[in-house]
Amino acid sequence: MASNFLKINGERLNSTLQDTCTQHGALAAPSTGMCRLTLTQEDKNARDWLVAECNSLGCEVKIDQMGNMFAIRPGTAKDKMPIAMGSHMDTQPAGGRYDGILGVQAALEVLRTLHENRIETHCPVALIDWTNEEGARFPGAMMASGVWSTKSSTPLEACWDIQDKQGIRMKDALRQIGYLGDTLCDYRENGLECHFELHIEQGPILEKEGKSVGAVTSVQGMKWFAVRVEGVEGHSGTTPMPDRADALVTASRLITAVRDTALKTELGVATVGVINSDTSSQATIPAGVNFIIDIRCSTDDVVEQLATAIFKVFDDIIAQENNGTIYKVERSWGLPESKFHPHCINAVRASAVKAVGENQIMDMKSRAGHDSAWTSRVCPTSMIFVPSKEGISHNPNEYTSPEHCALGAQVLLDAVLYYDEKVKSGQY
Amino acid sequence: MASNFLKINGERLNSTLQDTCTQHGALAAPSTGMCRLTLTQEDKNARDWLVAECNSLGCEVKIDQMGNMFAIRPGTAKDKMPIAMGSHMDTQPAGGRYDGILGVQAALEVLRTLHENRIETHCPVALIDWTNEEGARFPGAMMASGVWSTKSSTPLEACWDIQDKQGIRMKDALRQIGYLGDTLCDYRENGLECHFELHIEQGPILEKEGKSVGAVTSVQGMKWFAVRVEGVEGHSGTTPMPDRADALVTASRLITAVRDTALKTELGVATVGVINSDTSSQATIPAGVNFIIDIRCSTDDVVEQLATAIFKVFDDIIAQENNGTIYKVERSWGLPESKFHPHCINAVRASAVKAVGENQIMDMKSRAGHDSAWTSRVCPTSMIFVPSKEGISHNPNEYTSPEHCALGAQVLLDAVLYYDEKVKSGQY
Numbered sequence: 001m002a003s004n005f006l007k008i009n010g011e012r013l014n015s016t017l018q019d020t021c022t023q024h025g026a027l028a029a030p031s032t033g034m035c036r037l038t039l040t041q042e043d044k045n046a047r048d049w050l051v052a053e054c055n056s057l058g059c060e061v062k063i064d065q066m067g068n069m070f071a072i073r074p075g076t077a078k079d080k081m082p083i084a085m086g087s088h089m090d091t092q093p094a095g096g097r098y099d100g101i102l103g104v105q106a107a108l109e110v111l112r113t114l115h116e117n118r119i120e121t122h123c124p125v126a127l128i129d130w131t132n133e134e135g136a137r138f139p140g141a142m143m144a145s146g147v148w149s150t151k152s153s154t155p156l157e158a159c160w161d162i163q164d165k166q167g168i169r170m171k172d173a174l175r176q177i178g179y180l181g182d183t184l185c186d187y188r189e190n191g192l193e194c195h196f197e198l199h200i201e202q203g204p205i206l207e208k209e210g211k212s213v214g215a216v217t218s219v220q221g222m223k224w225f226a227v228r229v230e231g232v233e234g235h236s237g238t239t240p241m242p243d244r245a246d247a248l249v250t251a252s253r254l255i256t257a258v259r260d261t262a263l264k265t266e267l268g269v270a271t272v273g274v275i276n277s278d279t280s281s282q283a284t285i286p287a288g289v290n291f292i293i294d295i296r297c298s299t300d301d302v303v304e305q306l307a308t309a310i311f312k313v314f315d316d317i318i319a320q321e322n323n324g325t326i327y328k329v330e331r332s333w334g335l336p337e338s339k340f341h342p343h344c345i346n347a348v349r350a351s352a353v354k355a356v357g358e359n360q361i362m363d364m365k366s367r368a369g370h371d372s373a374w375t376s377r378v379c380p381t382s383m384i385f386v387p388s389k390e391g392i393s394h395n396p397n398e399y400t401s402p403e404h405c406a407l408g409a410q411v412l413l414d415a416v417l418y419y420d421e422k423v424k425s426g427q428y
Numbered sequence: 429m430a431s432n433f434l435k436i437n438g439e440r441l442n443s444t445l446q447d448t449c450t451q452h453g454a455l456a457a458p459s460t461g462m463c464r465l466t467l468t469q470e471d472k473n474a475r476d477w478l479v480a481e482c483n484s485l486g487c488e489v490k491i492d493q494m495g496n497m498f499a500i501r502p503g504t505a506k507d508k509m510p511i512a513m514g515s516h517m518d519t520q521p522a523g524g525r526y527d528g529i530l531g532v533q534a535a536l537e538v539l540r541t542l543h544e545n546r547i548e549t550h551c552p553v554a555l556i557d558w559t560n561e562e563g564a565r566f567p568g569a570m571m572a573s574g575v576w577s578t579k580s581s582t583p584l585e586a587c588w589d590i591q592d593k594q595g596i597r598m599k600d601a602l603r604q605i606g607y608l609g610d611t612l613c614d615y616r617e618n619g620l621e622c623h624f625e626l627h628i629e630q631g632p633i634l635e636k637e638g639k640s641v642g643a644v645t646s647v648q649g650m651k652w653f654a655v656r657v658e659g660v661e662g663h664s665g666t667t668p669m670p671d672r673a674d675a676l677v678t679a680s681r682l683i684t685a686v687r688d689t690a691l692k693t694e695l696g697v698a699t700v701g702v703i704n705s706d707t708s709s710q711a712t713i714p715a716g717v718n719f720i721i722d723i724r725c726s727t728d729d730v731v732e733q734l735a736t737a738i739f740k741v742f743d744d745i746i747a748q749e750n751n752g753t754i755y756k757v758e759r760s761w762g763l764p765e766s767k768f769h770p771h772c773i774n775a776v777r778a779s780a781v782k783a784v785g786e787n788q789i790m791d792m793k794s795r796a797g798h799d800s801a802w803t804s805r806v807c808p809t810s811m812i813f814v815p816s817k818e819g820i821s822h823n824p825n826e827y828t829s830p831e832h833c834a835l836g837a838q839v840l841l842d843a844v845l846y847y848d849e850k851v852k853s854g855q856y
Contacts (some may be wrong), residue, residue, distance in 0.1 A: 009514070065550040092709050094661065120689045136709040165708060166594070203666035222665065224710055233522060233823040236699035237650065237796040238631035241691045248700055249687045252680035259677045263669045270663035273712045277703050279562040280593060281520050282652055282720040284701045284822045292758055294664045368665040371713070394712045395661040 010406025013109040021097045033396020038090035045175035046089050057115045063181025066144035067131040067174045075124040081193040086128030092136050092225050096398025098200045104129050106198045106409035123193050130371040133370040138162045138170045145371035147185045149378050153333050186377045195375035196415050198384045198408040200400045202368045204391030213352040214364040214385030219373040221300040225293040231325040233287035242397035245324035249290040257313045267306040268297030300337045325336030337374040343428050344382030351414030384411050436841050438834025449525045451647040460825020466560040472605035474517050485543045491609025492571035495559040495602045503552040509621045510738045511844050514556030516799050520564050524646035526628045532563040534558050534626045534837035536566040548851035558799040564751050566590045573799035575613045577806050581761050605844040615806045623803035624843050626812045628828045630796045632819030641780040642813030649728040651719040651762030654845040661715035673752035679717040682782025685741045695734040696725030729766050766801040771809030771856050779842030
C-alpha cells in the first residue's frame with residue numbers, strides 16, 4: 001500500500017491557499033481577511049481557477065443545478081461512487097482565509113498528491129465545492145448541500161428564488177457567472193460513497209486542550225427564526241413619546257432578551273446578527289423591523305427549550321410595552337443535530353493517530369453548521385478539525401498555522417485512502 | 429386690487445394633486461401612500477410634468493446645482509426678486525400624498541389662478557420644488573434648501589458625494605435624471621424676496637383645537653447623531669455567550685435608553701429610525717452597528733440638555749456591559765431653532781383671517797423640519813399649516829381633506845398678493 005509513504009506537500013498547499021485568497025476576494029491590506037461572497041465575480045474567478053486545476057489533474061468536473069462543483073478523479077472500480085472531500089470557497093462579508101477554503105484547498109492538494117504519485121484508487125475520489133455554505137449573500141446557510149441531500153426544508157426551486165439585498169435571484173446569479181449546471185442537484189442522481197470534510201474548528205477547544213486534530217462525531221442542532229416586529233409608522237418630530245408604537249424600540253428590547261435569556265438559562269447560544277428597519281429615514285418612527293435569531297444547543301430538544309424560553313420572554317415584553325407593537329415569527333428553519341458515521345469517524349481517527357499519535361487527537365462535536373451535516377443524512381460522513389487561533393472565526397483575524405493546515409490535509413488524504421482500502425476489501 | 433376677488437380653483441387643485449400622485453410613485457392600491465424618493469424615475473416624471481405645466485403658464489424654469497427647481501412668473505418691477513412659494517415633491521419610502529406635495533401643488537394652483545386671471549404682480553412670483561427634503565434616499569433632510577441658504581454644515585460638494593444605499597452618489601443621481609442644473613445653488617446668486625410654504629401640520633394640534641389654519645412662527649430645534657457601536661465579530665455557534673462583545677446587543681440597549689430617557693426627562697422627543705448591522709449573515713455576531721438618533725425640543729438649549737442626558741445613560745450602559753463594546757458619535761448635524769419673519773407671519777395671518785375669520789386660526793410652532801427653516805435664515809419666511817387627520821404623517825394614512833387643501837392654497841395666494849402689495853407700496 002502506497003498510503004503509508006504518501007505525503008502531501010504542505011508548502012504547496014499553503015502557498016496555493018494564500019495566493020488564491022490574495023487574488024480572489026481579499027480585503028484591503030494589511031487585513032488578511034476575505035470577502036468572497038457566493039456567486040460574485042470573485043467567487044467565479046476562484047471557481048474558474050479551481051476547474052482548470054482539476055482538469056489539469058485528469059478530473060472530470062460536473063456542475064449541478066445549484067452550482068455545486070464535483071471534480072472527480074476516476075478509480076479502478078467501475079461500480080463505485082466517489083469518496084468525496086467537500087467544503088466551500090465562499091466566505092462571510094468580512095471573513096477569513098480558512099473557513100471552508102482550507103477544506104477545498106486541502107482536497108486539491110490530495111488530488112495533486114495522488115496525481116503526481118500516479119496512485120490508482122479503487123473508488124473514484126472527488127473534490128466538492130459546495131455553493132453558498134455561508135448563506136451570507138443569499139440567506140440560508142449550507143443551502144446547496146441541503147438541496148443535494150433532499151432533506152432540507154428549502155428545495156431547489158425555492159432556493160433559486162431567494163434574493164440577495166440587491167434583489168438578484170440566486171438562479172440569475174448562478175446563470176450570470178456561468179455556474180448554473182445541468183447535473184441534477186440530488187444525491188440519488190449524483191451520489192457519493194462517503195463525504196470527508198477538513199475544516200478549522202472555529203472554536204477554542206483544540207487550542208485549550210493542546211490537541212492538534214479533532215475527529216468530529218456530530219454537529220449540534222441549530223435553528224433560525226425570522227422575526228418581524230410591527231408598530232405604527234410616524235413622524236419623529238410630531239408624534240409624542242407616550243403615543244408611539246415604535247417597532248425598533250420593541251425590537252431592541254427583544255434582542256437584549258435573546259442574549260439575556262441564553263445567558264441566564266445556560267441552555268446554549270442565541271444570537272441576532274441581521275437586523276433591518278423598514279425605514280431609511282432618520283425622521284421616521286419605523287413601522288416594522290426584521291431580525292433573525294440563531295439558536296444552537298447540544299441537542300434538538302435543548303434548542304426547542306431555549307427557543308421556548310426566549311419567546312416566553314418576548315410575550316412578557318410585548319405585554320409590558322402594551323403600546324400596539326407586536327411580533328411574529330415569519331419563518332423558521334434549521335439544521336437538526338447530525339450524528340456522523342462510525343466508518344468515517346474511524347477513518348479520521350486512524351489517520352490522525354498515524355500522523356500525530358493518540359494523545360494529540362480528540363473526539364469532538366461541531367458547534368458550527370457544515371455541509372457535512374447535510375451529507376451525513378444520505379451518506380457516511382465525518383469531519384477533521386484543526387485548531388483555530390483563539391477560536392476566532394467569521395472574522396478577518398481567523399488564523400490556522402501552516403503546520404496545522406498541512407496536518408489536516410495529510411489526515412484527509414489518509415482518511416480517503418483508509419476508506420478506499422476498506423471498500424476495496426469489502427469491509428465497508 | 430384684484431386679490432379681494434381672486435379665488436383659487438379647489439377642485440382643480442385636488443384633482444391635479446391626486447392624479448399626479450397616482451401617476452408618479454403611488455404605492456399599490458388600496459393604499460393611498462406614496463414612495464417618490466428623491467431623484468428616482470418617479471421623481472423625474474413628476475418634475476418633468478411640473479416643468480411643462482409651469483412653462484405653459486409663461487414661467488421661466490431654472491434648475492440649480494442641487495436640482496432645486498425655480499419656476500418664475502415675471503412681475504412688472506424689474507429690480508425685485510421673486511416672492512417664492514416653495515415645498516418639495518419627494519416623499520418618505522412609505523409616505524403620504526400631502527407632506528410637501530400639497531405645498532408645490534398649491535403653488536402651481538396659485539400660478540394657474542394668476543395666469544388665467546391675467547394678474548400682473550409687482551414682484552416676480554416663483555414656485556420652488558426643493559430637492560431631497562425628506563433625506564430618505566440621501567441621508568440629510570432639507571438638504572438642498574440648506575445648500576442654497578449657505579448656512580447648512582453640509583455644503584454643495586459634500587452633498588454631491590453623499591451616497592444612497594446602493595452606493596449611488598447624489599451628483600450622479602442628479603445627472604442621471606437630467607436635473608443637475610447650472611444655476612448656482614446659493615441665495616446670493618439666485619435670491620428670493622421672501623418664502624412662503626403651505627404644509628400639512630403633521631401633528632394633532634389644529635385638529636384638537638378645532639382650528640383650520642396655523643400661522644407658523646418658528647421651527648423647533650433638531651439635531652441628529654450618527655452613532656456607531658463596535659464590538660468583536662465572531663461565529664454565532666462557537667463563541668460562548670459570556671465571551672461576546674456583541675455590537676447589536678449593546679446597540680439595542682442604547683436604543684431602548686434613547687426612548688426611556690426622552691420619556692423620563694420630558695425634555696422633547698428622541699427617535700431612532702435607521703439602523704444597520706455590519707453583517708448580513710445570521711451566523712455572525714456583528715462587529716459593528718450604526719444608527720441615527722433624531723432629537724427635537726422646543727429650543728436649541730433643550731436639545732443639548734436631552735442629548736447630554738442620553739449620552740450620559742449611554743456611558744453608564746457601556747460601563748455596565750463592560751464587555752469590550754464601545755460607542756462613538758461619528759457625525760452630528762442639525763437644524764437650529766428657526767424664528768420666522770413678522771412680515772411674512774403677518775401676511776399669512778391677514779390672509780387666513782380673510783378666508784376663515786379670526787377664531788379659525790392660531791399661531792403655532794412647527795415640530796417638524798422644513799425647507800422654510802433654511803430659507804428663514806436668508807430671507808423673510810413663514811409657513812401656513814392646515815390640519816392633518818389624527819396628526820398622522822410619514823405614513824400612507826396621512827390625510828388632509830380637499831377643503832383644507834383648497835383653503836391652504838387660497839391663503840397662500842392671498843399671502844403672496846398681500847406681501848407683493850406691501851413691497852409695491854414700499855412698506856416691506
